Amino acid sequence: MRRAVRVLQALADADGGVGVSELGRGLGIGKASVFRLLRTLAELGLVQQDSETRLYRLGPGLIPLGQAASEAIDLRSAARPAMERLTSGTGMPTYLNVPGSRDVVCLEHVRSLSQIDLYGQAGHTMPYHACPSGLVLLAFGPSDRLERALSLGLSRYGRNTIVSRRALRAALADVRSHGYAFGTDDLEDGVTSVAAPICDHHGDVVGALGLAGFSHMFESRRESLIAAVEQAAAEVSTGHRRPAATRLARVAG
Template sequence: METHVVTDAPLSTVTNAARLLKAFLTREESIGVSELSRRLGIGKSNVHRLLTTLANEGLVEQDTRTGGYRLGIVVYELGEAVKIHLDLHAAAGPVLVRLREETGESSQVGVLDGAEVVYVDRLESAYSLRLFTETGRRVPAHATSSGKVLLAHLPPPLLDRVLDAGLAGFTPHTVTDPDLLRAELSGVRAQGWARSVDEREIGVTSVAAPIRDVHGDVVAAVSIGAPSARLGAVARRRYARLLVEAGEAVSRRLGWVPQDERRAATPVH
């Protein structure tokens, strides 16, 4: 007889789903419904319902040989995403310090989440007049230099999805025409860096360059942001070179090697 009943409260259900996933940290090959029920103190029917939901999302999968359950491939993918962010933080830290010393401006690392950029690392400017963008803040990708770098290297179907959802205008300078943005993103890929001048907010300018992982995929962007008065055309070009160098430095710390260096290191038979 089942004596433990899960309530229908959403928070309780989420808590029990989290507890269930943690039960697999024992690294057993698979765990059955009855055993999970015993360990968690949750009724079998509720355990089965949770497992079915988690299986539909790819978080767990059933072992057809034993009938038990184990963690699914999505959990592995989530773990890899966490690892990338941890590696990114370690790789970018020293480079951000040097970038701030060289430019005096706020420096940050951003990653793409859907149509938004999330800043995962940031160092504040030494100037008394500076921007305040806290770590974890989300900003629209199409109106920021980091976002343009990341959008420029998206696979076409994913870029289409972002553009098809619509591009909001934040200032008169925001690019809201998908065709114009596509043309700009093509230029970003060609020159290796992006800029955003008064596009998200009047008086704010930023410049960004890509960060690549060991496979050469663009996984983040490094940028500086400052009041537009300090980042005119001449300053933007000068800082763009520093940002490209900073992006390459972080990329190398993540294991990336430029193609020309890989070719030079390949022995000729």
């Protein structure tokens, strides 16, 4: 893996195409090894070879990867100010969560002043069915995401973890109806969290903004905390609110 990345970096630094021998000399890797790496990268569309010069350069398969990385960075940058305000106003940690292939992935995290840290740092993962952010991403996401989550099984983590398909589908319908997800004792006993969807300029849900705290912290201000999360998520969402609202309404319907 490290060698493959070095090959890609070398091609990115080159002004034009690069040959196998030149790559090998520059990287200190044998010609045969470089050729095998290039062949694999070419099969993935990450590099391509000029049919006339036989030189290699970066391939079109890198374009969607770069776009995805750029969008993740943009989302993170857009979310941070709203997350800091939300944490400052509530005294609870906030989380920016995005869909992963198997689990929900925490892209950004803002600690509370009291250093409450319930769900870990950025990079931490959570099962879709066992947290409000996961329910949001399932409710407003593509059907294959839900099918993937179901295929992995609905394991129990807390007293109120959703462990049946019927209950999960009912919960997702509720999320679509209300526009947010709320859960207590689902991922961890004694912890409550709420999450709202984040939309891009097309109105598609690309992430979820979550707020978590010990359950007693929600007892007297549940509604105000839900409203605060919804407002923060709306601030993060890019583009006009009208297309986002239209998309959510279309999914809910």
